[in-house]
Amino acid sequence: MVWPFLVSNETCKASGALSRCGEMADRVDVAVAYLSSSEPLRSWLTNGLSIKLVIALQPPTDANVVRSLANAYPKRLETKFYSAGFHSKLFIFYRDGKPFCAHVGSSNLTNGGLNSNLETNVLLREPQQLKELVEHFHRIWIRSADLEPTDIDHYKQHCEDIAGEAAKIRKRQQDFEGRFVRPRISRVTTSRIFKEARDYLRFWKTVDEVLKAFAPVLKKQFPGIPPYLAVDHFWHWLVKVWDQKGINRLRASPKKRDARLPQLFEEYATWYKSEPGYSRVALTRHSDATP
Numbered sequence: 001m002v003w004p005f006l007v008s009n010e011t012c013k014a015s016g017a018l019s020r021c022g023e024m025a026d027r028v029d030v031a032v033a034y035l036s037s038s039e040p041l042r043s044w045l046t047n048g049l050s051i052k053l054v055i056a057l058q059p060p061t062d063a064n065v066v067r068s069l070a071n072a073y074p075k076r077l078e079t080k081f082y083s084a085g086f087h088s089k090l091f092i093f094y095r096d097g098k099p100f101c102a103h104v105g106s107s108n109l110t111n112g113g114l115n116s117n118l119e120t121n122v123l124l125r126e127p128q129q130l131k132e133l134v135e136h137f138h139r140i141w142i143r144s145a146d147l148e149p150t151d152i153d154h155y156k157q158h159c160e161d162i163a164g165e166a167a168k169i170r171k172r173q174q175d176f177e178g179r180f181v182r183p184r185i186s187r188v189t190t191s192r193i194f195k196e197a198r199d200y201l202r203f204w205k206t207v208d209e210v211l212k213a214f215a216p217v218l219k220k221q222f223p224g225i226p227p228y229l230a231v232d233h234f235w236h237w238l239v240k241v242w243d244q245k246g247i248n249r250l251r252a253s254p255k256k257r258d259a260r261l262p263q264l265f266e267e268y269a270t271w272y273k274s275e276p277g278y279s280r281v282a283l284t285r286h287s288d289a290t291p
Contacts, residue, residue, distance in 0.1 A: 007105065007121040014107040014121055015040065015114040018091060021101050021123070025049060025093040029137045033087045034108035036062040038069055041109065045073040052137075053079045054144050056086045060110060063156035070147065080144035081151065088140065089113075089121070092133055099130040207231070213258070214265050221269035237268045 007017045022028060022044045030041070031054045044051060051073075055061055070079055091103040105121025107113035124130065145151075211218070211227050214234075222230045238247065242264070249256070 009119050021093045027094040029092040031088040031090040031140050032109050034061050036060045036110045038065050045076050050076045057081050057155045063152050067152050079147040081147050082144045101125050102133045217265045234268045
């Protein structure tokens with residue numbers, strides 16, 4: 001057997017690593033918090049291995065799986081349970097009474113832990129490490145209670161009770177979503193629409209203020225030309241032709257900008273009228289060709 005060190009379900013499945021270790025063993029000590037999959041325990045037991053198993057009576061441990069294993073293999077499977085604080089994931093493999101390997105990490109005996117979750121487990125074979133793990137398992141074992149059929153009955157009833165409570169909690173959460181969450185989200189969406197409308201109105205208010213400031217120049221320089229059209233061409237000139245440093249200075253000083261813009265509009269009018277082919281008709285055609 002090739003012994004990997006890291007077992008993460010990415011390059012090496014926990015289910016595969018445990019199965020291969022079990023093929024070389026005659027006994028396994030298992031301390032695992034959650035048990036909802038009967039494999040690989042069932043395969044090991046079917047092949048004659050003896051197992052000491054400690055679990056937590058806490059979801060997602062499945063009472064039916066536990067009962068099925070306990071009833072099918074009463075002689076080779078010893079099962080105990082520990083308190084809710086129990087969270088170990090430890091498998092120690094023995095051959096002829098001696099430990100030869102341990103699988104330690106994050107995988108529970110669940111389908112996710114064995115196959116699909118991103119886990120972090122390691123396979124250990126160093127004698128001193130195995131000795132300490134055997135002692136650790138022994139301490140867990142002696143502190144745990146024997147799992148009796150009535151314990152499984154109580155645990156199954158407990159799972160049914162909390163499943164009913166969970167359904168009530170989900171219903172309450174759905175009610176809360178309907179009463180509070182979705183209306184609040186709806187108001188956020190509506191507020192965004194209102195904001196866009198406010199921004200649009202603010203923009204046109206600004207345009208109207210500019211037109212008011214430019215009115216004397218417009219009347220004098222561009223009589224008969226739609227004012228929005230003349231101002232639109234002015235903005236193009238300001239950005240494409242005029243001094244870029246000057247634009248930055250205007251942006252930095254609102255007072256200077258308000259005083260300077262009418263003067264700049266006069267400069268634009270002089271510049272535009274000096275262009276070859278100027279006419280009011282040309283201005284209109286220029287506007288039609290502008291994307």
